[in-house]
Amino acid sequence: xxxxPVYLDYAATTPVDERVAAHMxxxxxxxxxxxxxxxSHDFGxxxxxxxxSARAEVAAAVxxxxxxxxxxxxxxxANNLAVLGVAEYYGDSGRHVVTLRTEHKAVLDxxxxxxxxxxxxxxxxxxxxxxVQAEQVAAALKADTVLVSVMHVNNEIGIIQDIAAIAGVxxxxxxxxxxxxxxxxxxxxxxxxxxxxxxxxxxSAHKAYGPKGVGALVASGKRRVQLKPLQFGGGQExxxxxxxxxxxxxxxxxxxxxxxxxxxxxxxxxxxPLRDRLWRGLESLGGVLRNGDAAHTVAQLLNVSxxxxxxxxxxxxxxxxIAVSTGSACTSAAEPSYVLRALGxxxxxxxSSLRFSLGRFSTEADVDAAVAAVTRAVSRLRRIAGPxxxxxxxxxxx
Amino acid sequence: MNYSxxxxxxxxxxxxxxxxxxxxxxxxxxxxxxxxxWVQFDVQLGSGDRDSIIEAVRFQAFGCPHVIAVxxxxxxAAVGRDLRPVLPEPVAALRERxxxxxxxxxxxxxxxxxxxxxxxxxxxxxxxxxxx
Numbered sequence: 390x391x392x393x394p395v396y397l398d399y400a401a402t403t404p405v406d407e408r409v410a411a412h413m414x415x416x417x418x419x420x421x422x423x424x425x426x427x428x429s430h431d432f433g434x435x436x437x438x439x440x441x442s443a444r445a446e447v448a449a450a451v452x453x454x455x456x457x458x459x460x461x462x463x464x465x466x467a468n469n470l471a472v473l474g475v476a477e478y479y480g481d482s483g484r485h486v487v488t489l490r491t492e493h494k495a496v497l498d499x500x501x502x503x504x505x506x507x508x509x510x511x512x513x514x515x516x517x518x519x520x521v522q523a524e525q526v527a528a529a530l531k532a533d534t535v536l537v538s539v540m541h542v543n544n545e546i547g548i549i550q551d552i553a554a555i556a557g558v559x560x561x562x563x564x565x566x567x568x569x570x571x572x573x574x575x576x577x578x579x580x581x582x583x584x585x586x587x588x589x590x591x592x593s594a595h596k597a598y599g600p601k602g603v604g605a606l607v608a609s610g611k612r613r614v615q616l617k618p619l620q621f622g623g624g625q626e627x628x629x630x631x632x633x634x635x636x637x638x639x640x641x642x643x644x645x646x647x648x649x650x651x652x653x654x655x656x657x658x659x660x661x662p663l664r665d666r667l668w669r670g671l672e673s674l675g676g677v678l679r680n681g682d683a684a685h686t687v688a689q690l691l692n693v694s695x696x697x698x699x700x701x702x703x704x705x706x707x708x709x710x711i712a713v714s715t716g717s718a719c720t721s722a723a724e725p726s727y728v729l730r731a732l733g734x735x736x737x738x739x740x741s742s743l744r745f746s747l748g749r750f751s752t753e754a755d756v757d758a759a760v761a762a763v764t765r766a767v768s769r770l771r772r773i774a775g776p777x778x779x780x781x782x783x784x785x786x787x
Numbered sequence: 788m789n790y791s792x793x794x795x796x797x798x799x800x801x802x803x804x805x806x807x808x809x810x811x812x813x814x815x816x817x818x819x820x821x822x823x824x825w826v827q828f829d830v831q832l833g834s835g836d837r838d839s840i841i842e843a844v845r846f847q848a849f850g851c852p853h854v855i856a857v858x859x860x861x862x863x864a865a866v867g868r869d870l871r872p873v874l875p876e877p878v879a880a881l882r883e884r885x886x887x888x889x890x891x892x893x894x895x896x897x898x899x900x901x902x903x904x905x906x907x908x909x910x911x912x913x914x915x916x917x918x919x
Contacts, residue, residue, distance in 0.1 A: 700821065701851040705790065705798065737821065773804045773855060775847035778817075780825050 393470060395711045395755045399596075399748030400544055400573060400690055405641065406598040406749070413600060416637035426634045427625060436636045443643025447605055450646035451571070451590065452581035453574050459606045459626045460639050464572035465592035467606035468538075469687040471568040472499040474616030475589070476508065483533030484508045489540065490731040491515055491548075495591075496538050496570055517733050518682025519548035527558045532662040534565045541580070542573040545728040545744055546681030547690025549578055556586035566614050568575075572596055574605070574658060577651030577687040578665065582607055588614040593609075594638070598749060599645030603638035620640065640681075644705075652749075657727045661688035667745060670760030674767055680729055680742060691745045694729070695763075697777055698770045700740030706766035707743070711759045714744045716747050790852055793860075798852040803843040803862035807831045811838070817902025818897040824850040826834035826858050826898050827904035832870060839870045841906075850905045853887045854894050860885075861902060 415421045416439060425431025426440045428480055441455065448455040453617055461467045476486070488500055490512045500510045510528045516520045526537060526744035537559050559567040566588040569584065574580050575597040577648075582590050588609045595601040608614050608629075624632030649656075668691055671677050676696035695703060704715050734742070745759065774780065790798065808827035816827035831843040844862040848855050864875035876884065878895045887895060 652866075697820075697849075699850050700819070701788065702798070702855060705852045737823065740823070769801075773801050773847060774825075774849040775806065775827070777820075779827070779847065780820050780849060 392660050392779050394709060395758045397745045397747060397751065397755065397759055398712045398714050400547075400744065400746035401714055401749070402601065403598045403748055403752070405595075405600055405643060406648060408648065409599055409641050409644045413637040413641040416640050422636060424636075426636055426761040427623065427750060437632075439640050440634055440636055443615060443639045446643035446647040447592065448607070450575060450650040451592065451607060452585075453607045454583070454591075454610065457582070457607050457610050458633055459608060459629050461604045461606055461630055462602055463595070464591045465595035465603035466630075467593075467603075467639065468493070468495040468568075468570055469603050470606050470616060470619055471497050471589040471591060472496060472536065472538060473502070473612070473619060474629075475566055475568070476503055477508075477617035478615045479535040479564075479566075481534040483531075485511070485531045485534045486536045486538065487511045487513065487529045487534055487565070488538040489513050489515060489521055491519060491543055491545075491728045492538065492540050493544055493570055493572070496540070496568075496666070500538070515548075516682075519546050519680075519728075519732055520541060520682055521550060521555075523551060523554035523558045526555050527562075530558070530562050530565055531656045534562065535760075538568040538570065540570040540573075541570070542571050542577055542687055543681070543728065545690075545726060546692045546732070547573075547577075547686040547746075548681045549685050549687060551589065553581075553585040559588075560586055566612075572686075576653060577689050578657070579653065580775055582609070583611065586612070588612050591618075592642075594642035594645055597645050597649045600638050600641040603635060603642045605642070630687050656749065657688045660751065663747055663753060664688050664745075666753065667691055667747075667756045667759060670756070671763060673721065674764055678734075678738065680732060680734065689747050689775060691747075692729075692742060693745070694734060694738040695767050696738065696741070697774060698741045698767050699774075700725070700737075700742070700768050703741055703743065703766060706770060707762050710762035713759075714746075715740070716743060727764055788888075790856075794853055794856040794885045794887075795833060797856035797859040801855055801859050803828075803845055804847065804855075804860050806847065807843060807845050811842075813905050815901055815907065817900035817904055818819055818850075820849045824848075824854055824894045824897045826850065826901035827855060828862065828901050830865070830870075841865050841868050845902075850894060850897075851891065853885060853891055854898060857887070857895060857898050858886055858901075861898065863913045865902075870906055872906055874899055874902050897918075 422435040424436040426437040445455045453502040511636040559565045568589040590607040593604040678694040680692040818825040821914040822840045829845045839884045846858040875909045
């Protein structure tokens with residue numbers, strides 16, 4: 390019987406931690422806290438208490454206060470609420486947004502929507518390693534800039550942006566609010582929402598061993614950032630996100646974030662050597678390029694381009710043995726990664742890249758299996774393609 | 788992307804991958820790695836009164852699993868056939884046989900071009916069906 394492929398796609402999603410699942414299960418059935426958290430009776434109060442406890446756990450994990458946490462269905466909704474909600478609220482004072490070319494589609498697509506509505510958006514180009522300097526952000530700000538949106542940890546290459554420095558630039562500007570997509574950050578590196586001076590921050594549970602279908606937007610109370618809601622109904626979440634709260638989901642997110650914060654340092658210490666072992670194994674193939682500045686990358690991600698290998702064939706060849714991604718799992722695999730293209734990689738190298746993302750359950754054996762699978766696949770595909778010198782158009786001589 | 792069993796089998800084995808050498812071998816290629824697909828066929832002909840019979844074929848390919856699989860199948864299916872500037876099966880039939888998505892039709896045409904280039908007369912003459 391064939392063995393299951395080794396899972397190295399934790400940046401796409403993570404399995405729910407069993408401890409988290411146990412917390413969630415206690416909110417579902419008749420003997421648990423199944424009540425509507427908005428109801429004014431004992432069942433509602435029991436659920437509401439769990440929701441508020443989870444809110445406090447999420448806030449503590451990211452350096453915010455509980456009142457700043459707004460539950461959403463995930464980071465995509467949080468990003469939409471941040472970008473479009475700020476634009477709707479502050480549209481009379483300015484119609485310019487600054488963001489990065491390497492942002493997630495959940496930020497880029499709302500920005501495109503703003504452009505359709507007549508807004509101007511500046512898309513900053515990172516350097517070859519994926520970093521954007523605070524000075525670049527400063528230079529892009531206009532008098533009517535109302536929002537800067539920067540991803541903390543990039544979902545494809547794992548680059549960590551200097552959010553505190555960018556927040557300083559925004560603060561000096563005065564009216565440019567800073568939104569940070571931190572969907573990939575929790576459990577990978579430390580977050581400090583308040584002390585960094587962030588106005589808005591998007592979070593996701595399922596990237597951190599919590600359930601899919603829940604996330605949060607953290608909105609600074611101290612900095613009094615305002616939003617217009619995108620959906621209307623029961624007025625939950627201070628009228629910013631109507632809809633009955635999914636108690637089991639937010640409880641899962643709270644538990645997952647608490648665990649992630651507790652194990653943050655040990656996790657990085659354990660995974661960094663695995664990532665390095667993976668890189669050393671792949672590098673020995675030759676013709677292998679690491680994407681993203683290694684000095685500013687989280688331990689969990691390794692993005693690699695393979696020369697002289699066609700991307701779809703590479704992914705197909707390794708698929709029986711390892712579960713990895715080409716680019717982001719959230720976009721179509723049919724197109725080369727726009728993130729790698731923004732870093733200056735050519736189309737072919739962007740296509741022939743693999744994102745390995747390690748996580749809580751990754752082991753040395755997993756890494757060795759991945760190295761073996763990729764080595765077999767790349768060697769075989771290069772053999773089928775023949776030497777690079779032979780691949781010129783037209784007829785040749787045998 | 789999901790691949791048909793036939794595609795997967797030929798992609799995995801690629802038994803005909805390689806090159807041939809010798810005076811009776813014709814070589815032709817089409818496409819370009821920079822465009823994502825490149826295919827080369829080496830076609831070995833018989834000698835004497837069998838000089839129009841294909842005795843062996845090898846291919847090299849830079850491309851998706853469908854390109855590799857179809858090239859491998861063509862290489863095997865052509866053995867023993869007369870030297871003619873057509874694939875053992877038309878591109879449309881190959882697309883159906885391997886379950887190739889319509890958006891990849893252009894890649895199969897590159898396979899066909901490489902085949903025609905390989906078995907065209909050595910003086911470079913162009914035969915019917917050639918796509919430059």
